[in-house]
Amino acid sequence: MTGRVFGALSCQKRAFIYTFHLAGTFCWFKIFNEHFYELKASDGPSMYPTIHFQGDWLLISKHYKNGRDIGFGDIIVYKKPHDFHSEVAKRVVGLPGDYVLKDPPLNGETAVEKDAQMIQVPEAHVWVSGDDAPWSIDSKDYGPVPMGLILGKALGRFWYPFNYERFENPLKPVTVGEH
Known part of the structure; x- marks a missing residue:
């Protein structure tokens, strides 16, 4: 019966x-x-090997927009502070009040330079870094990221054909006095 009634409608009504x-x-x-x-x-090598250069699709949760419930080690997507048309994904390595090393040693080096600069992350900001630090343009280049620029948290990645991997947090926070 429904098919007949729908079929009886004019072409204009069906289009509407x-x-x-x-x-x-x-x-x-x-x-x-x-x-x-x-x-x-x-797009880009800065989060390799966690996120591949191309071909991965990130699942972004908007629950974390504007820094809500963001934690140490989370991968966030945010608008670049000096280019609001660009969106990037990086890992949070400093929360408000934390002290971070501006230029940490790269590629497994353990020695810290004598003139290394420690920066305290301001309120309502985070310090971010790419997993592949030499290829990453991040907080070491443009400073702390305002939480208002955070679009969400990357929960995992999809890649061809129908694979999904949930992101695990490999970072452990260090407290003062630990060796």
Whole structure:
């Protein structure tokens, strides 16, 4: 019966109904994408090997927008402080009040330079670093990132054909006095 009634509608009315449903679907998708989860393509070597240069899709949770519930070692997506049109993914290595080494030793080196600079992360900011530090443009280059620029937290990655890997936090915070 429903098929006959729908079939009896004029072509104009059917087009209106299809358009209405399509617009509704688009609105729900947009709301979901803005407020809950989003997929973003990876691009660049700075987070390798955690995130590959290309071909990975990051699952971003918007629950963490503006730094809400962000923790040490989380991978976040944020707008670059000096280029609001660029969005990047980096790992949080300093939270408000933490002291961080501006230029940490690279590639397994343990010696810290004599003129190494310690920086305290200001309130409402985080210090970020790429997993592949030599290729990363991050807080060592432009300073702490305001939490207001954080778009979300990367929960994991998808890659071809239908694989998913949840990100685990490999970092452990060090407290003063530990060796």
